Amino acid sequence: xxxxxxxxxxxxxxxxxxxxxxxxxxxxxxxxxxxxxxxxxxxxxxxxxxxxxxxxxxxxxxxxxxxxxxxxxxxxxxxxxxxxxxxxxxxxxxxxxxxxxxxxxxxxxxxxxxxxxxxxxxxxxxxxxxxxxxxxxxxxxxxxxxxxxxxxxxxxxxxxxxxxxxxxxxxxxxxxxxxxxxxxxxxxxxxxxxxxxxxxxxxxxxxxxxxxxxxxxxxxxxxxxxxxxxxxxxxxxxxxxxxxxxxxxxxxxxxxxxxxxxxxxxxxxxxxxxxxxxxxxxxxxxxxxxxxxxxxxxxxxxxxxxxxxxxxxxxxxxxxxxxxxxxxxxxxxxxxxxxxxxxxxxxxxxxxxxxxxxxxxxxxxxxxxxxxxxxxxxxxxxxxxxxxxxxxxxxxxxxxxxxxxxxxxxxxxxxxxxxxxxxxxxxxxxxxxxxxxxxxxxxxxxxxxxxxxx
Ligand SMILES: Nc1nc2c(ncn2[C@@H]2O[C@H](COP(=O)(O)OP(=O)(O)OP(=O)(O)O)[C@@H](O)[C@H]2O)c(=O)[nH]1
Ligand SMILES: [Mg+2]
Numbered sequence: 001x002x003x004x005x006x007x008x009x010x011x012x013x014x015x016x017x018x019x020x021x022x023x024x025x026x027x028x029x030x031x032x033x034x035x036x037x038x039x040x041x042x043x044x045x046x047x048x049x050x051x052x053x054x055x056x057x058x059x060x061x062x063x064x065x066x067x068x069x070x071x072x073x074x075x076x077x078x079x080x081x082x083x084x085x086x087x088x089x090x091x092x093x094x095x096x097x098x099x100x101x102x103x104x105x106x107x108x109x110x111x112x113x114x115x116x117x118x119x120x121x122x123x124x125x126x127x128x129x130x131x132x133x134x135x136x137x138x139x140x141x142x143x144x145x146x147x148x149x150x151x152x153x154x155x156x157x158x159x160x161x162x163x164x165x166x167x168x169x170x171x172x173x174x175x176x177x178x179x180x181x182x183x184x185x186x187x188x189x190x191x192x193x194x195x196x197x198x199x200x201x202x203x204x205x206x207x208x209x210x211x212x213x214x215x216x217x218x219x220x221x222x223x224x225x226x227x228x229x230x231x232x233x234x235x236x237x238x239x240x241x242x243x244x245x246x247x248x249x250x251x252x253x254x255x256x257x258x259x260x261x262x263x264x265x266x267x268x269x270x271x272x273x274x275x276x277x278x279x280x281x282x283x284x285x286x287x288x289x290x291x292x293x294x295x296x297x298x299x300x301x302x303x304x305x306x307x308x309x310x311x312x313x314x315x316x317x318x319x320x321x322x323x324x325x326x327x328x329x330x331x332x333x334x335x336x337x338x339x340x341x342x343x344x345x346x347x348x349x350x351x352x353x354x355x356x357x358x359x360x361x362x363x364x365x366x367x368x369x370x371x372x373x374x375x376x377x378x379x380x381x382x383x384x385x386x387x388x389x390x391x392x393x394x395x396x397x398x399x400x401x402x403x404x405x406x407x408x409x410x411x412x413x414x415x416x417x418x419x420x421x422x423x424x425x426x427x428x429x430x431x432x433x434x435x436x437x438x439x440x441x442x443x444x445x446x447x448x449x450x451x452x453x454x
Pocket of ligand 2: 248
């Protein structure tokens with residue numbers, strides 16, 4: 001990516017919309033605006049920063065659109081460079097014309113993430129904050145968005161920066177010991193360094209322990225809907241989603257391949273999975289469906305197990321339930337409109353909801369118990385400081401390894417040079433998180449995931 005040229009992109013989503021925004025950033029941004037934008041009074045480049053002006057965009061004598069122009073001069077802009085934004089009419093055509101006009105006036109089409117990359121290079125945000133921009137855009141639930149926003153505000157960056165600075169001071173201490181012959185080193189020095197390293201390892205471990213929560217919050221919890229054929233699993237999926245997503249039929253064995261849909265409860269994204277009914281069958285396609293259901297059952301976070309309440313419980317149900325973790329499972333006794341058989345005593349201490357999904361009865365009770373279950377697998381309190389990115393997780397793990405090796409060297413007094421080497425490694429790792437020591441490869445891997453215009 002180059003940064004001394006001027007880039008342009010449509011910053012809003014494609015499709016019919018009232019307004020679209022064309023963003024231009026770089027040293028020539030105001031020149032591009034001067035060429036395209038015709039307004040009363042001074043030209044864009046003669047106007048102060050943070051002003052808005054109405055005018056017409058004209059490309060080679062042809063009117064492209066009426067638009068508002070926003071002027072944000074360096075360094076007070078998203079990228080830290082001169083930025084102009086055209087607010088024009090949305091839709092499939094006008095924004096494309098506007099972009100083409102900006103390109104003809106001297107800008108270059110931006111690559112994905114290039115605006116945020118420039119913001120990073122110009123010190124407007126660190127790498128952790130830049131990543132959160134992408135997380136925010138792709139958030140699938142309110143809580144995930146709030147977490148990304150906290151990260152953008154620097155919450156997580158501050159923790160990493162603190163860690164980095166702590167590590168820098170330990171590294172300096174260790175390097176200083178290298179200048180001493182072993183027998184002249186004051187005896188308190190190495191134990192103090194070891195204690196510092198220990199506390200950093202602890203901090204990293206704490207961050208890592210919260211990763212699971214952050215990760216679940218972003219990717220969503222997997223909730224498998226299971227049970228014997230024909231009990232109403234697909235009906236439940238449809239009722240929760242409020243749409244006819246899965247085929248429902250009175251024939252047992254209707255669902256074969258599993259069906260996955262996103263469903264948000266209490267701000268947490270859930271990946272609801274409707275599965276093939278569990279039974280022995282001669283049909284090879286259904287057998288494959290049942291095998292896939294069992295696969296899903298092994299890796300789910302939460303379970304909804306349906307029973308036909310009007311029928312006496314089947315031995316298979318008891319066998320299936322014995323495989324599921326009681327604390328993470330909701331038992332749904334469906335078809336109560338057809339009558340109620342008594343619940344076996346073995347199931348009385350399971351979380352249970354009675355429903356008649358066909359008549360839309362009891363669905364809210366399912367969502368409220370799901371909320372309780374979610375709380376049992378995600379620690380809501382720890383979320384604001386959760387490490388959510390997989391990249392951070394892997395780097396922190398490596399840094400912890402390096403530090404542990406370093407600690408062994410310090411404690412065993414094997415060799416301070418080796419200890420210093422491990423600490424430097426850890427320092428480099430943590431630096432790669434915030435961008436203090438990120439390589440070009442890391443940077444392009446991060447920013448290429450962005451959409452164009454961000
Ligand atoms: N009476 C009654 N019928 C229901 C209820 N819920 C679902 N059904 C009916 O039961 C039949 C089976 O429903 P599905 O949702 O297809 O059941 P399933 O568990 O997905 O079945 P498979 O995909 O075959 O495993 C359909 O005819 C539904 O209309 C209910 O609460 N009461
Ligand atoms: Mg089904």
